[in-house]
Amino acid sequence: MKNKILAVLAGAMLVSSVGFAAPITDVQEGQTSIGYNHYNLNHDVTNDSFNLEHGISAKFILGIERNTADLETTDLYAQYKLDPNIRLIAGNRDFDNGSGKFFYGLGALTNLAPNLDGDLSVTASSNYTEWQAGVNYKLDGQTALHLGYKSYDQDGLPTFDGIGFGINHKF
Known part of the structure; x- marks a missing residue:
């Protein structure tokens, strides 16, 4: 199963180019997760993001994320679980x-x-692509620390990438 996941995502990264999205977390139906992440990106850019996600059903997660960097963004998004992974x-x-x-x-x-x-x-739009990879270390059943790498490429701008860290808490 892990090989299938890696193959699907590697293929998606090859055909798309990658905005600042929250790390993928395990939010179950009825759970809410709040998180903070800080990335030091190249070109002297730092990115701080705050996100809130809620599992509205066994398959759907709704979320909002606010990013502060040289260009501030707010994302409203949904995730659909094809399977648990x-x-x-x-x-x-x-x-x-x-x-x-x-x-x-x-x-x-x-x-x-x-x-x-x-x-x-991996996420993409008509003029940007973003990818990120990371690890989440569970301190307990509710709180996890995140360490990751992200890359953001937008038409007409240099590519921004770098390493970051964060924390999220589920309740």
Whole structure:
């Protein structure tokens, strides 16, 4: 199963180019997750993001994320669980200049070891693509630390990529 997930996501990354999206987390029906992530990207850009997700059913997660960087964005999105490990992602990214873009993508979450999950996602729109990969270390059943890498490529801009860290809490 893990090989299938990696093959699907690698293929998706090859055919799409990748905005700042929240790491994939394990949110179940009726659960809410709140998170914070900080990335140090190249070109002297830092990215801080705050996200809130809620499992509205066994298959659907709704979320909102606010990113602060040189260009601030707010994402409203939904994730559909194809199975417990693979998700389809769709949403709208509003830029601080008033424009908005529909985006779509794939995400995966898999257990790597006790208390350690790996996540990988690719999202794209008509003028940008983003991918990120990371690990989530579960401190307990509700709180996890995240360490990851992200890359953002938008038409007419340099590629922004770098390493970051974060925390999320489910209730």
